[in-house]
Amino acid sequence: MTEHVIVITGATDGLGRAVATRLAADPDTRLILHGRSPDRLADLRSELANLPAQVDTVLADLAELAQVRRLADDVAALTDHITVLVNNAGVGAGEPDGTTRRLTVDGNELRFAVNYLAPFTLTQRLLPLLDAGAPARIVNVASIGQHPIDFDDLTIAHGYGGRRAYGQSKLALITYTFTLAERLDPARVTVNSLHPATYMPTKMVLESAVWGHSIDTLETGLNATLRLIQDPALAGVTGRFYDRTAEAEALPDAYRPEVRQRLWDVSEQLTTP
Numbered sequence: 001m002t003e004h005v006i007v008i009t010g011a012t013d014g015l016g017r018a019v020a021t022r023l024a025a026d027p028d029t030r031l032i033l034h035g036r037s038p039d040r041l042a043d044l045r046s047e048l049a050n051l052p053a054q055v056d057t058v059l060a061d062l063a064e065l066a067q068v069r070r071l072a073d074d075v076a077a078l079t080d081h082i083t084v085l086v087n088n089a090g091v092g093a094g095e096p097d098g099t100t101r102r103l104t105v106d107g108n109e110l111r112f113a114v115n116y117l118a119p120f121t122l123t124q125r126l127l128p129l130l131d132a133g134a135p136a137r138i139v140n141v142a143s144i145g146q147h148p149i150d151f152d153d154l155t156i157a158h159g160y161g162g163r164r165a166y167g168q169s170k171l172a173l174i175t176y177t178f179t180l181a182e183r184l185d186p187a188r189v190t191v192n193s194l195h196p197a198t199y200m201p202t203k204m205v206l207e208s209a210v211w212g213h214s215i216d217t218l219e220t221g222l223n224a225t226l227r228l229i230q231d232p233a234l235a236g237v238t239g240r241f242y243d244r245t246a247e248a249e250a251l252p253d254a255y256r257p258e259v260r261q262r263l264w265d266v267s268e269q270l271t272t273p
Helices: 014-023 038-048 065-078 110-132 162-183 218-230 257-271
Strands: 004-008 029-035 054-059 084-087 136-141 189-195 241-243
Touching (some): 014 029, 014 038, 014 218, 029 065, 065 110, 084 218, 110 136, 110 162, 110 189, 162 241
Parallel strands (some): 084 136
8 A cells, every 4th residue: 555645634724734745745634634623724725736746625524423423424435544633623622713612513512522523533433444544543633631431420510620621631631542552453553643743833822812822833742642643663652642853741631441431431322413
């Protein structure tokens, strides 16, 4: 198999756009790039038009699970295999997506829906294509900003805060990464998560009332993410969490079998049509 098919969610801004632009320089790569704005997707296609990689775009609002399922179908209609899936799209702790508690059309808390339930749903539905593209990789863009999951109040009806909601969603994504890694043959599909950088100068950070300033460069996050996508030394390496390029530990709950199983069960319950 010569064609590398790489799917990136949240590719129209920030880290996702930087990763897509760098990967588009490879003529043996086909990119399937996701966004939620038709105009921004059109702008991205125009920007990448003169680069050698083949580029397709797919549209979905990841806050709505029906659109996530349709996104998986749209990707499957474009290719019979995937070599890398980068779950990058996310909602931060504050603006531009609001600082107050919001529920999606499915009744889920917004950050939990976009940052966790969407990649869970998309990944589970694309696993056959990833297996067909073996050796394949799943890269989950998470964070060192984590918060324990309150299974008795997943929508955070009590004590809501943007940081708490964001941290809960990112810990869920890391926990899912660990669980999925145990269920997949690492010779065929690996799955790892990372904190790409701290407060990169992206729209999520700069427009946030919570953060509002950058610390690391976008290049730091770009290189850390590309490493998980491309580095031959990571072949077969799975079930890890990285802080930039260094292996790190998540909150203790992510390693507890009872938490992993409960999260898996509730994730299936919340995402089953």
